[in-house]
Amino acid sequence: MFSFRTTPLDRQEDLVLRRGSLAVLCNQSAWDPERQEYLFENLYRKGNLRKVFYPSGGLFGELYAKSPGSTGPGISGYVPYETAFGMSGCRFIPVGPAWEDGSVLEPSMLEDVDALIVEYQDTGSRYDSMTALLFDIFQMIHISGLSVSVYILDRENICGRQVEGTALCPGSSSAAGLEGIPHRHGLTLGELANLFYSEIGARFPLHIISFMVRPATQYLMPWSIPPRPDVPGLFTSNFYCGMVLLSGTDLSWGEGTARPYEVFGAPGLEDWLRKCDAETVSDAGVFLRRTVFTPACGRWEGRPCYGFQMLPRPGVPYHSVAHALRILGVLVAEGADVDVSGLAAVVGDEVLRGYVDCSVSGEEFKEHIKLEEQKWIRKARRYMLYDDQLTRVKSIKTINNE
Numbered sequence: 297m298f299s300f301r302t303t304p305l306d307r308q309e310d311l312v313l314r315r316g317s318l319a320v321l322c323n324q325s326a327w328d329p330e331r332q333e334y335l336f337e338n339l340y341r342k343g344n345l346r347k348v349f350y351p352s353g354g355l356f357g358e359l360y361a362k363s364p365g366s367t368g369p370g371i372s373g374y375v376p377y378e379t380a381f382g383m384s385g386c387r388f389i390p391v392g393p394a395w396e397d398g399s400v401l402e403p404s405m406l407e408d409v410d411a412l413i414v415e416y417q418d419t420g421s422r423y424d425s426m427t428a429l430l431f432d433i434f435q436m437i438h439i440s441g442l443s444v445s446v447y448i449l450d451r452e453n454i455c456g457r458q459v460e461g462t463a464l465c466p467g468s469s470s471a472a473g474l475e476g477i478p479h480r481h482g483l484t485l486g487e488l489a490n491l492f493y494s495e496i497g498a499r500f501p502l503h504i505i506s507f508m509v510r511p512a513t514q515y516l517m518p519w520s521i522p523p524r525p526d527v528p529g530l531f532t533s534n535f536y537c538g539m540v541l542l543s544g545t546d547l548s549w550g551e552g553t554a555r556p557y558e559v560f561g562a563p564g565l566e567d568w569l570r571k572c573d574a575e576t577v578s579d580a581g582v583f584l585r586r587t588v589f590t591p592a593c594g595r596w597e598g599r600p601c602y603g604f605q606m607l608p609r610p611g612v613p614y615h616s617v618a619h620a621l622r623i624l625g626v627l628v629a630e631g632a633d634v635d636v637s638g639l640a641a642v643v644g645d646e647v648l649r650g651y652v653d654c655s656v657s658g659e660e661f662k663e664h665i666k667l668e669e670q671k672w673i674r675k676a677r678r679y680m681l682y683d684d685q686l687t688r689v690k691s692i693k694t695i696n697n698e
Contacts, residue, residue, distance in 0.1 A: 297501045298493065300486075300681050304509045305413070305449060306338075312445050316410030319347040321391075321433070323426060324356045325417035325521040326449075330511045335415050335449075340383050346409060348377070351426060352392040352399060357525035393428035395470035401433060403440040411445040414489075417523035420455030421480055421537045422464060422473035426523075431474060431492050438498040445501040450486030450681075452507050454518040454533045457482045459676075459688050461537065461617040462668035464644040471544070472644030478672050479617045480537040482686040483679070491679040504681065526556040534582075534608050538616030544642035545624065546635040548601045552591030559589050560623075561603020562596065564633035569602050572630065577623045579693060581614025583607040615689040617648075618665065625652045625695045651695075658694030665692065 301308070318339055320326070326335040339345040353359050355377060377388040391401040406412065412433070418424045437444050461479030464472050473479075476495075481488070486504035493502050507513055522528045527536060539557040542549040550559040569586060578584055584604040591597050608614060621643075627634045640649045647664045650656035656664075669688045676686060 297499075298490070299503045300506065301503055302506045302509055304511070305447065305505055308447075308503075308505075310411075310445070310503075312411045313447075314344075316344065316445075317346045317408060318344050319349065319406065319409040319412050320345065321349045321412060321414045321416070321430070322355075323351055323416040323523065325451075325523055326415040327521060328511055329515045334381075335413070336383070336386070337381060339413070340381075340386055345383075345386055347405070348386060348388045349391045349401060349405075350377075350388060352390045352396060353525070354390075355388070357522070391429060393425050393432050395428060396425055401429070401436065403436055403442060406437070406442055406444050409444055411447060413447045413449065414485075415449035415451075416485070417451050417454060417518060417521065418485055418488075419523055419527055419536055420453045420482070420533060421540070422477035423479075423537075423540050424473075427485070427488060428474055430489065434489070434492045434498055435496055437500050438496050442500070445503065446489075448486045448489045448502070448504045449510060450484050450504055450507040451510075452513070452518045453482060453484055454523065454527075455480055455482070455537065457684055457686050458613075459669050459672055459686050460615055462645045462648065462665065463672055468644040469641040471641045478668065481672070481676070483676055484681065487676070487679050487681055490681065491676070494679065506681070526551065528554075528556070531608055532557050534614060535606055535616050538618075538620030541617070541620050541624070541639065541642055544636065544639035546595070548589075548591055548594070548596045548603075550589070550591070551594035552597060553589050555589075555605060559587060559603060559605045561587070561589065561601035562634065563599045563601055566602040568627070568630065568632040572626075576626050576630075576695075577604070579614065579619045579622075580691075581609055581612045582619070583609060613689045613691070615692050618661075618689075618692045618694075621648055621652055621661075622693065622695055625654065628653055629695065654695070661694060662692050666690075 320336045322335055336348045391399050394400055416426050418427045459478060459480060459482045463478050464475050466475050519530055535557045539549045542560055547560055547562050550556040574584060587605045588600050588602055590600050624636055636652060643649050647656050651661040673686045
């Protein structure tokens with residue numbers, strides 16, 4: 297049973313919401329500016345909230361950069377969420393998708409739950425761990441036959457309606473994200489849930505509540521509360537889907553700085569920067585500002601990295617995936633000191649990987665992206681719940697201006 301609803305959660309008349317045992321899957325963005333409280337605080341006061349599932353990196357992302365092997369309760373000064381929020385009798389449980397190290401949500405965790413309420417802000421990309429977890433949960437409920445109703449409090453796409461890149465093929469590395477989803481998908485959280493629900497042939501009750509009736513939509517922009525610690529601001533989403541590809545190289549994408557995914561570089565690039573023609577790596581949608589940054593953690597921690605900061609040009613279309621791959625292609629072609637050996641596992645597409653080492657031409661690259669994006673838009677249209685349509689960037693600059 298599927299429904300799309302246009303009244304807020306607290307005005308739903310479903311008996312399962314009023315008298316059933318409830319669980320919440322959320323991150324820190326599940327906050328109501330009118331009540332000035334989190335969704336789980338409101339539900340707890342009503343007396344039927346039993347569990348809160350939150351990302352393994354912490355409800356607020358505060359454990360995101362923890363040392364390997366450490367856990368929340370083992371960190372000095374850690375106060376359990378149940379204590380911090382005064383919610384005795386409600387369990388807070390960290391969970392993550394199958395591809396992450398950490399707790400995987402098992403059927404037994406939902407056996408005493410009648411309804412699961414989902415509210416979080418995703419990153420608009422196929423790399424999003426919370427959305428991967430949501431897909432895993434849908435499959436788990438469907439396969440196990442659990443009697444659980446799922447309510448999605450829909451969210452706008454933080455990246456807007458633009459589509460970028462190619463759909464991930466089956467059998468690709470888990471580092472490349474969700475199968476069948478392009479790098480930047482353009483759908484809302486509810487529309488993605490609608491797609492998952494249909495593709496696995498699920499029959500459990502799924503109810504999607506329009507983001508238009510969320511009080512926060514009237515007061516907050518989608519990026520007002522960071523969906524993850526490394527997606528902190530207004531501009532981050534412009535570059536995220538492309539710059540995440542740098543995780544398959546030895547370049548820094550700004551982890552451990554105030555501008556993750558907005559800066560990139562490495563300690564060995566100072567010579568290349570002196571000699572390069574900035575025009576070869578420029579793009580109509582951004583300004584590139586030469587810079588030096590020193591990551592406080594992560595790759596190249598404590599070492600000066602030489603590279604660029606990207607600044608968006610307002611109102612100019614920008615294809616972050618194509619631009620990131622072109623930057624890597626130029627670095628490879630000009631013999632810069634950069635290792636791209638891990639790129640294939642992240643990009644998840646042989647044509648896109650071949651473009652970086654120039655075994656695929658710019659025209660073939662552009663045509664491949666065009667066809668894949670058009671294919672995704674046709675498919676995604678069946679699951680859309682709002683009138684605004686998906687778009688794509690039609691003009692892409694390639695290596696050597698091909």
